[in-house]
Amino acid sequence: MNLLKNTRIVFFTFLSLAIASCSKDALVENAALSAVDVSYGTAAKQRMDIYLPANRSTANTKSIIMIHGGGWSEGDKSEFTPYVDSIKKRFPAFAVFNINYRLASGTNNLFPTQENDVKAAVEAIYNKRTEYNISGKMVLLGASAGAHLAMLQAYKNSDAIQVKAVVNFFGPSDMNDLYNNPASVFVPPSLVASVVGATPTTNASLYFQSSPINFVTSLSPPTITLQGGLDPLVRPQQQLQLNNKLSAAGVVHEYVFYPGEYHGWTGPQLIHSFDQIQAFLNTHVQ
Numbered sequence: 001m002n003l004l005k006n007t008r009i010v011f012f013t014f015l016s017l018a019i020a021s022c023s024k025d026a027l028v029e030n031a032a033l034s035a036v037d038v039s040y041g042t043a044a045k046q047r048m049d050i051y052l053p054a055n056r057s058t059a060n061t062k063s064i065i066m067i068h069g070g071g072w073s074e075g076d077k078s079e080f081t082p083y084v085d086s087i088k089k090r091f092p093a094f095a096v097f098n099i100n101y102r103l104a105s106g107t108n109n110l111f112p113t114q115e116n117d118v119k120a121a122v123e124a125i126y127n128k129r130t131e132y133n134i135s136g137k138m139v140l141l142g143a144s145a146g147a148h149l150a151m152l153q154a155y156k157n158s159d160a161i162q163v164k165a166v167v168n169f170f171g172p173s174d175m176n177d178l179y180n181n182p183a184s185v186f187v188p189p190s191l192v193a194s195v196v197g198a199t200p201t202t203n204a205s206l207y208f209q210s211s212p213i214n215f216v217t218s219l220s221p222p223t224i225t226l227q228g229g230l231d232p233l234v235r236p237q238q239q240l241q242l243n244n245k246l247s248a249a250g251v252v253h254e255y256v257f258y259p260g261e262y263h264g265w266t267g268p269q270l271i272h273s274f275d276q277i278q279a280f281l282n283t284h285v286q
Contacts, residue, residue: 030055030133040099040124041117048099048121049077051084052132053092061134062164062285063095065122069144069169072114072195073104080143087141090278095134097125101149110197111210118149119157126161139165139285141277144233144263147171151212151223151242158219164285167277168225170263172234173213173242176200184232216245222252222284226273228261254280 032054037047053061064087068075077100084096101117102109122138129136140163142150148171154163172178179192179200193199200207208214223246227239239255246253256276258269265273 040121043102043117045100045102046117046120047077048097048125049081049084050132051088051096051098052134053088053095056093056095056133058130058133058135061093061095062137062139063097063125063134064091064139064141065097065099065125065150067099067101067118067140067142067146067149069142069146069171070103071191072111072145075103075145076100086274090274091281094139095132097121104195104197107197110195111206114145114149115152115210118153122153122157122161122163136161137164137285139163139167139281141167141169142171143169144171148173148212152210152215154223155212155215155217155220158215158217158221162219163221165221165281166223167281168223168239168242169273170225170227170231170234170239171212173211173238175207175211177235177238177241179207181235181237183235186232187234213242213245216242216249216251218249218251220246220249220251222280224254224256224277224280226256226276227258228263228265229257229259230261231263233263252284 033052034050036049038050040046040048066080066083068077068080077098080098084098087094087096099121101114104110104113126136140150140154142148147168150166151168151171151173154166175192175196178187179189182188196206196210198206225239225242227236229236236257243253243255256273258265261269
């Protein structure tokens with residue numbers, strides 16, 4: 001497995017379990033089922049892959065929703081497909097949803113398009129929980145831009161569908177900081193402005209509304225953050241500031257720091273990451 005490719009998580013290939021489609025009746029059966037490119041909206045990118053475990057129930061079956069990275073302008077759920085395999089092995093009783101969202105391109109699909117799509121996907125899954133025969137208990141797991149979107153959904157909408165935990169793989173939590181304090185030349189302010197559609201000066205409200213750190217409260221879900229010390233895209237300082245905010249609000253959180261790693265890692269460090277995530281979710285998602 002390798003968390004680094006073109007600043008996005010990409011993992012080794014695994015045998016696809018996807019079935020082209022599933023009928024409504026089939027989805028509520030207790031056999032393990034999967035379906036690819038299930039619509040949660042009308043746009044081509046508003047699709048998700050669904051993996052339902054055997055012996056599931058509306059009382060006990062929790063879900064992990066995965067959100068890919070790519071700077072809000074690149075990436076695809078297919079890059080997370082092998083991660084599904086790893087998650088299923090570690091959490092065999094969980095349903096897994098691997099989602100796409102519309103990508104910023106030129107003047108199209110700028111912020112808050114991606115935020116709105118993740119919200120729509122989460123709501124679609126929640127509203128169909130009886131059909132899927134799963135509970136409403138959800139974990140959001142994202143990488144980079146996907147982690148930003150996971151945190152934004154979980155923290156900003158805690159009064160609606162309450163996410164049970166967030167897994168944050170090196171996601172930016174403060175868009176103002178991302179713009180004003182680039183981690184390196186690879187993330188110039190112009191790149192941030194190109195996906196947001198504005199600068200902090202021209203649209204301060206949008207930057208505020210797009211920053212998960214601004215919505216941390218005592219109701220925010222447990223959060224585990226994993227960050228490389230040499231990350232050229234997201235400063236570790238962002239995660240420290242997030243940790244301080246979570247601590248001040250009394251939110252359960254864990255920070256896993258890899259001093260010598262970049263915007264992704266592989267080998268023993270990645271296995272360690274999975275071990276930490278597994279322990280965290282087993283403890284805090286009941």
